[in-house]
Amino acid sequence: MIEVRFHGRGGQGAVVASEILAAALFKEGQFVQAFPAFGVERRGAPVTAFLRSDTRPIRRRCQIYTPDMVVVLDPTLIAAVDVTAGLKPHGLVLVNTERPPEDFSQWHDFTVATVPASAIAVEHRLGTRTNPIVNTAILGAFARATGLVRLESILEAIAEKIPAQAERNQAAAQAAYERVVVRSVAMAVQ
Numbered sequence: 001m002i003e004v005r006f007h008g009r010g011g012q013g014a015v016v017a018s019e020i021l022a023a024a025l026f027k028e029g030q031f032v033q034a035f036p037a038f039g040v041e042r043r044g045a046p047v048t049a050f051l052r053s054d055t056r057p058i059r060r061r062c063q064i065y066t067p068d069m070v071v072v073l074d075p076t077l078i079a080a081v082d083v084t085a086g087l088k089p090h091g092l093v094l095v096n097t098e099r100p101p102e103d104f105s106q107w108h109d110f111t112v113a114t115v116p117a118s119a120i121a122v123e124h125r126l127g128t129r130t131n132p133i134v135n136t137a138i139l140g141a142f143a144r145a146t147g148l149v150r151l152e153s154i155l156e157a158i159a160e161k162i163p164a165q166a167e168r169n170q171a172a173a174q175a176a177y178e179r180v181v182v183r184s185v186a187m188a189v190q
Contacts, residue, residue: 001052001053001054001058001060002052002053002054002068002069002148003050003051003052003064003066003067003068003069004018004021004050004051004052004053004064004067004068004069004070004071005048005049005050005064005067005069005070005071006018006047006048006049006050006051006070006071006073007046007047007048007070007071007072007073007074007077007081007083008046008047008048008049008072008073008074008077008134008135009043009044009045009046009047009073009074009077010043010044010045010046010047011043011044011127011131011133012047012073012074012132012133012134012135013073013133013134013135013136014036014047014048014049014071014073014135015036015047015049016135016161016162017049017071017073017135017136017138017139018034018035018036018049018050018051019034019161020135020136020139020154020157020158020161020162021034021051021139021142021149021154021157022034022051022053023157023160023161024139024149024150024153024154024156024157025051025053025148025149025153027153027156027157028149028150028153029055030053030054030055031053031054031055031056031057031058032051032052032053032058033050033051033052033058033060034049034050034051034052035049035050036048036049036050037049037050037063043131046077046080046081050063050064050067052064053148065086066086066087066088067086067087067088067091068087068088068091068092069087069091069092069093069094069142069146070083070084070087070091070092070093070094071094071138071142072093072094072095072096073096073117073134073135073138074096075095075096075097075099078095084107084110087110089109089110090109090110090111091110091111092110092111092112092113092145092146093107093110093111093112093113094113094114094115094138094141094142094145094180095112095113095114095115096114096115096116096117096118096134096137096138097114097115097116098114098116098119099114100114100181100183101113101114101181101182101183102183111145111182111183111184112182112183113141113145113180113181113182113183114180114181115137115138115140115141115176115179115180115181116179117132117134117137117138117141117172117176118132118134119132120134120137120172120175120176120179121133121134121136121137121172123172123175124137124168124169124171124172124175125168126165126168126169126172136158136162136169136170136172136173137172137173137175137176138176139154139158139173139176140154140172140173140174140175140176140177140180141176141177141179141180142154143173143177144176144177144178144180144182145180145182151173151174151177154173155170155173155174158170158173
């Protein structure tokens with residue numbers, strides 16, 4: 001079983017990202033679960049969403065405490081929340097940031113991937129400059145960084161879940177797929 005935890009802020013699309021990823025994985029024959037955990041439900045408040053994927057039916061029905069992967073939609077959360085809490089050794093941290101993976105030396109035990117999802121969202125007119133909606137861009141980066149799901153499945157799921165703005169969201173996912181940078185644990189140890 002693969003478990004993924006999303007960290008974002010209300011309005012960035014963390015919950016929708018987990019649902020789109022679940023739909024994409026389902027298209028590829030996986031059993032999936034996607035669910036949110038909310039604190040105070042308001043724009044800008046921290047939001048956590050979860051996803052499980054397996055080749056067999058998933059019977060577990062609890063929050064994810066030891067994820068294989070963590071996706072950070074808002075880099076300011078890194079200073080506010082321990083986003084890597086419980087992350088399995090050699091797990092993946094995918095961060096929406098302009099910074100390169102090497103800037104996150106504190107995560108030397110993890111594979112780190114970075115993508116400028118906010119800039120990509122702005123380029124594709126998703127949200128505003130001050131409040132970009134980064135969920136579909138981060139999913140394109142996720143597909144490339146993990147190899148867990150094909151980009152084509154992500155693009156199909158985007159069209160189904162966000163039909164009104166499918167083309168812009170798909171273009172953002174494609175751009176992020178091409179611009180994500182990954183530093184693996186092996187590279188960090190060298």
